[in-house]
Amino acid sequence: GENVEQHPSTLSVQEGDSAVIKCTYSDSASNYFPWYKQELGKRPQLIIDIRSNVGEKKDQRIAVTLNKTAKHFSLHITETQPEDSAVYFCAASDSWGKFQFGAGTQVVVTP
């Protein structure tokens, strides 16, 4: 089955700097890769996603890149702000709709 590994587990950045979170997956059949942000005590919210036929996607300060050959994908947050502080999860899904999540990255943005 699918296995998704996420690094780092914690990430501390200064406000205005960039943050990068990396995930690897094992199942070559995975074709959908969402990223979720979860604030304390709240439900995960989708922030960006990418499909296997696309190499990069950008939405304002957030971007995701996908390397299908290497089976890894990354989240990039530029010009970080205190409100970016949260736990971020990557996930991979196959055509059967089974999602596998990474263990999460606690991002702390310090002013």
Add this chain to the structure above:
Amino acid sequence: DGGITQSPKYLFRKEGQNVTLSCEQNLNHDAMYWYRQDPGQGLRLIYYSQIVNDFQKGDIAEGYSVSREKKESFPLTVTSAQKNPTAFYLCASSMGSSGSYNEQFFGPGTRLTVL
């Protein structure tokens, strides 16, 4: 997100009891999911269902059971066989169609505590 609800928000259970967590969605989504989240860990898949009257085990199905009698409802029962049920339980749904699964929408979660 308002289209998927979970109840109750908090649930307390005595050891040896079965409890059922409710999940309802009005998004007309085909697929529904149950995850368990423990502190400092990611979301682990318990069960998922792509269509009414059908469901599949996830990675940690032991001690749990589900049903999918209606498209909009996917209740989860935590049985007494689940050895460590204290956790935050999240339900999700997605539009879902074979070969092209989309964004999952999550409910607000149920925090279950075993006394």
